[in-house]
Amino acid sequence: MSGLAILLAVFTSSARAQGNYEIQVYGADTVEPKSLMVELHSNFTAEGQKNTIDRVYPTNHQEHETLELTEGLTSWSEVGFYVFTSEQAGHGVQWVGDHIRPRVRVPDSWHWPVGVSLSTEVGYQRAVYSPDTWTWEIRPIVDKTVGRWYFAVNPALERTWHGPDVNQGIGFAPGATFTYDVTKQVNLGLEYYADYCRITSPCGLHDQQQQIFAVTNLNVSPKWEINIGVGVGPTAATDHLIVKGILGRHFDWGHHSAVD
Amino acid sequence: MILTRRRFTRLAGMTSAAMALGRGDGGLRAQMRMPAGQPMPPPAPPIPANAAPADFTLDIAPYVLEASPKHRYPTVAYNGQVPGPLLRMKQGREVTVDIHNRSADTEIVHWHGLFLPVATDGAMEEGSPAIAPGGSTRIAFTPDPAGFRWFHTHTFAGNDMRKGQYTGQHGFLMIERDSEAAIASPARYDREVFLALHDWGGREMPSADGSAMPDYEVATINGKMLGFGEPVKVKQGERVMMHVLNSSPTEVHWVALSGHTFHVVALDGNEVPQPAAVPMLRLGPAERVSAIVEMNAPGVWVLGEVRKHVYSMGMGIVVEYANATGAPKWIQPEDLVWDYAQFAAPAPAGGGTCAEPCVEGAAIEIPLVFDSKFQGHGNPEIWRINGKSYPDTDSPVLQAGKRYRLVMKNLSTDDHPIHLHRHTFEVTNVGGASMRGLHKDVLLVPAGRTSTVEFTANHPGNTLFHCHQQDHMDRGFMMVFRYA
Numbered sequence: 001m002s003g004l005a006i007l008l009a010v011f012t013s014s015a016r017a018q019g020n021y022e023i024q025v026y027g028a029d030t031v032e033p034k035s036l037m038v039e040l041h042s043n044f045t046a047e048g049q050k051n052t053i054d055r056v057y058p059t060n061h062q063e064h065e066t067l068e069l070t071e072g073l074t075s076w077s078e079v080g081f082y083v084f085t086s087e088q089a090g091h092g093v094q095w096v097g098d099h100i101r102p103r104v105r106v107p108d109s110w111h112w113p114v115g116v117s118l119s120t121e122v123g124y125q126r127a128v129y130s131p132d133t134w135t136w137e138i139r140p141i142v143d144k145t146v147g148r149w150y151f152a153v154n155p156a157l158e159r160t161w162h163g164p165d166v167n168q169g170i171g172f173a174p175g176a177t178f179t180y181d182v183t184k185q186v187n188l189g190l191e192y193y194a195d196y197c198r199i200t201s202p203c204g205l206h207d208q209q210q211q212i213f214a215v216t217n218l219n220v221s222p223k224w225e226i227n228i229g230v231g232v233g234p235t236a237a238t239d240h241l242i243v244k245g246i247l248g249r250h251f252d253w254g255h256h257s258a259v260d
Numbered sequence: 261m262i263l264t265r266r267r268f269t270r271l272a273g274m275t276s277a278a279m280a281l282g283r284g285d286g287g288l289r290a291q292m293r294m295p296a297g298q299p300m301p302p303p304a305p306p307i308p309a310n311a312a313p314a315d316f317t318l319d320i321a322p323y324v325l326e327a328s329p330k331h332r333y334p335t336v337a338y339n340g341q342v343p344g345p346l347l348r349m350k351q352g353r354e355v356t357v358d359i360h361n362r363s364a365d366t367e368i369v370h371w372h373g374l375f376l377p378v379a380t381d382g383a384m385e386e387g388s389p390a391i392a393p394g395g396s397t398r399i400a401f402t403p404d405p406a407g408f409r410w411f412h413t414h415t416f417a418g419n420d421m422r423k424g425q426y427t428g429q430h431g432f433l434m435i436e437r438d439s440e441a442a443i444a445s446p447a448r449y450d451r452e453v454f455l456a457l458h459d460w461g462g463r464e465m466p467s468a469d470g471s472a473m474p475d476y477e478v479a480t481i482n483g484k485m486l487g488f489g490e491p492v493k494v495k496q497g498e499r500v501m502m503h504v505l506n507s508s509p510t511e512v513h514w515v516a517l518s519g520h521t522f523h524v525v526a527l528d529g530n531e532v533p534q535p536a537a538v539p540m541l542r543l544g545p546a547e548r549v550s551a552i553v554e555m556n557a558p559g560v561w562v563l564g565e566v567r568k569h570v571y572s573m574g575m576g577i578v579v580e581y582a583n584a585t586g587a588p589k590w591i592q593p594e595d596l597v598w599d600y601a602q603f604a605a606p607a608p609a610g611g612g613t614c615a616e617p618c619v620e621g622a623a624i625e626i627p628l629v630f631d632s633k634f635q636g637h638g639n640p641e642i643w644r645i646n647g648k649s650y651p652d653t654d655s656p657v658l659q660a661g662k663r664y665r666l667v668m669k670n671l672s673t674d675d676h677p678i679h680l681h682r683h684t685f686e687v688t689n690v691g692g693a694s695m696r697g698l699h700k701d702v703l704l705v706p707a708g709r710t711s712t713v714e715f716t717a718n719h720p721g722n723t724l725f726h727c728h729q730q731d732h733m734d735r736g737f738m739m740v741f742r743y744a
Binding site: 148149150219259260 | 463475566567568569592593594595634636637638639
C-alpha cells in the first residue's frame with residue numbers, strides 16, 4: 001500500500017468515528033423529562049494527522065468545540081442535538097456539522113439488573129472535516145454500578161449514507177469505561193474507544209482506531225457534570241494524543257411546586 | 261405421654277427455636293443485628309403448658325397484600341391482615357399476649373411508645389428475646405403511658421425490601437386511660453378512625469445526592485390504594501378522631517382531607533400543649549398524629565397524600581358522608597405546611613427550654629452528631645453517630661432519675677425520624693426553634709440543623725436510640741443507652 005493510501009485509510013477511519021468531536025462513553029440513564037442537559041465538549045488533538053489528504057483538513061492541533069443539548073422527553077426517553085465546530089490555525093473557527101440523537105432506555109419499573117438503553121444518531125458533517133458526510137449510528141448501552149465501581153459498554157454500529165465508505169457496510173466502533181469512586185466528589189477511570197472497520201471483516205490492527213483515555217469525573221453537584229481526560233492512540237490510524245473535557249449543566253425548566 | 265396436636269405444634273416450635281437460636285451463624289446474628297462477641301439474647305420462652313388463654317394473640321405469618329387487583333405483594337402480616345389488629349388495652353392493667361411466629365424468619369414484636377422492661381420491649385439490640393421461625397411465646401406487660409401507640413417488627417432487612425418494616429407487620433395499639441381521666445380530656449369526639457400509611461414494592465434506586473434510597477411502586481392507606489379499600493363512612497356533624505400512623509419503612513408522608521381541617525390534639529399519642537387546626541399532617545416514619553375532624557362539609561372526599569407523585573402511587577382513602585353520592589373529590593394543596601412549634605408551648609423567657617418537672621440547667625448534655633459515609637455513587641451510605649456505626653457506636657451510661665439533653669447535630673442532607681425506646685422525650689428545639697411541652701417518642705430531625713430533646717432516665721435497662729428509617733438503622737444508625 002502506498003504511503004498516500006495508508007494516510008487516506010487512516011484519515012477516513014478516523015473521520016468515520018467522529019470521535020474527536022464528542023468523546024464520551026454513554027451511561028444508560030436518560031435526562032429527566034422537562035429538563036435540559038447542556039454540555040460543551042472541548043477536545044484538542046495535541047498530536048494527530050499533519051497532512052491535508054484529499055481536501056480533508058489535518059486533525060493535528062485542531063480544537064473541537066461541540067455543543068450538545070439533550071432534552072428529556074419521558075422518564076425513559078430523550079433526544080440530543082449536536083453542533084460540531086472546529087478551530088485550527090489557518091482555517092479559523094468553522095462549523096463542522098450537526099447530529100440528532102434520540103434515545104430510549106429500559107424503564108426502572110422493569111427492574112433489570114443492569115441499565116440498558118439504545119441510542120441512534122444521524123447527522124451531517126462537512127467533507128473538509130469528514131469525507132463521509134452523512135452517517136448513521138446505532139449504539140446499545142449497558143451499564144452497572146457495583147459498590148464504588150462503575151462499568152459501561154457501548155458496542156456501537158455505524159453506517160455511512162453518503163461518502164467514500166457508503167459501500168463499506170456496517171462498521172463496529174465500541175466504547176467502554178470503568179471508573180472508581182475515590183470520594184463522593186472524585187471519580188477516576190479509563191475510557192476505551194475503538195473502530196474495527198467493517199463488522200463482518202474487521203481491518204487489521206494497523207488500520208484500527210484504538211484509544212485509551214485516563215479520565216476523572218468531578219461530582220461537585222447534581223446539576224454539574226465535569227469530565228477531564230487525556231487519551232493516547234497507539235495505532236497508526238488513531239490520533240496519538242488528545243486532551244478532552246466535558247462541562248455539563250443540568251437545567252430543570254418545568255414548573256415545580258413543593259407538592260410535585 | 262399422649263402427644264396432642266396442640267402440644268406437638270408447641271414442641272415443634274420450641275425445637276426449631278432452639279435450633280435457630282443455637283446456630284450461632286453470622287446470618288442469624290446479622291438478622292438479629294447482634295455484633296460479634298456480644299451474647300445473643302435468650303430465646304423467647306415458650307407458652308407455658310396449661311396456660312389460660314391470653315388476652316391477645318398475634319399470628320405472624322405469610323400474607324399476600326392486595327393493594328389493588330393489579331398490585332399484589334407477598335409479605336408477612338399479623339393475624340392475616342394489613343394493618344394488623346387494633347389492640348385496645350387499659351393503662352396500668354397487665355395483659356398477656358401470645359405471639360406465634362409462623363414465618364420463615366426470626367421475629368420480634370416491638371411495642372412502640374410504651375415504658376416496658378427490656379424483656380418485653382421488643383428490640384434484640386436491647387436484649388429482648390426473639391421468636392424463632394415456628395416458635396411461640398407469651399409476654400405479659402402493664403401498658404403505660406396512655407395514648408395512641410403501635411406495634412411492629414424490629415428485625416434487620418438489609419438489602420431485602422421484603423423483610424423488616426418493609427413487610428405488613430404493623431398494627432395500632434390504643435392504651436386507654438381510666439374513665440375519669442378520659443372525661444377530663446379536652447379532646448371529645450364521637451368516633452375514632454385509624455389510618456396507617458405504608459409503602460410497598462421498594463427497590464434501592466440512585467438518588468440525586470449520589471447515594472441510593474428506596475423507591476416504591478405503590479403507597480397505601482390501611483393496605484389499599486385509593487379507590488380499592490372501604491371508604492371511611494361519616495355523618496354530618498360528627499367529630500371524628502383520626503389516629504394516623506406512618507408505618508412506612510422509610511418515607512415521610514403528608515396527608516390532607518379535602519374540604520376539611522385537622523384539629524391536632526396529640527402527637528405520638530401524647531396530648532399537645534396547644535391543639536391547633538392545620539390543613540395537612542406531616543408524619544415521619546413511626547410518627548403518629550391524633551386529630552379531630554369536624555364533619556361539616558357533606559360530600560364524598562379524598563383523604564390523600566399531598567405530594568402529587570405519591571398520590572399517584574395510590575396513597576388515598578375515600579371519606580364518604582351518609583347519603584352522599586358522586587365521585588370522590590380531591591382538592592390539590594399547593595404547598596407543604598407543618599411546624600412542630602405550633603403545637604408546643606412557647607419556650608420560657610431567657611432562652612431556657614426546660615419544662616416541669618425538670619430543673620432548669622440540670623440536664624446532662626449528650627452531644628450526638630449524625631453523618632454518613634459515602635459508599636460509591638448509587639450505593640446506600642453507612643450511617644454514623646459520633647463517627648461510629650452500630651454495633652461500634654458508643655453506649656452512654658445513664659444515671660436513673662437524672663435528666664438528659666440529647667443535642668442532635670444532623671450533618672447529613674436527610675431528615676431523620678429519631679426514636680428513643682422505652683421513654684418519652686420532650687422536644688426543646690427543632691432546627692433552631694425553641695419550644696417546650698411537646699412530648700414525643702419520634703422526632704423528625706431536619707437535615708443540616710441541630711435539634712434537642714430532653715428526657716428523664718426513669719426506665720432502667722438498655723435503651724435503643726435510632727433512626728426509624730429501616731435502611732438507615734440497618735446501616736448503622738443506632739446506639740444503645742445503658743443505665744448505671
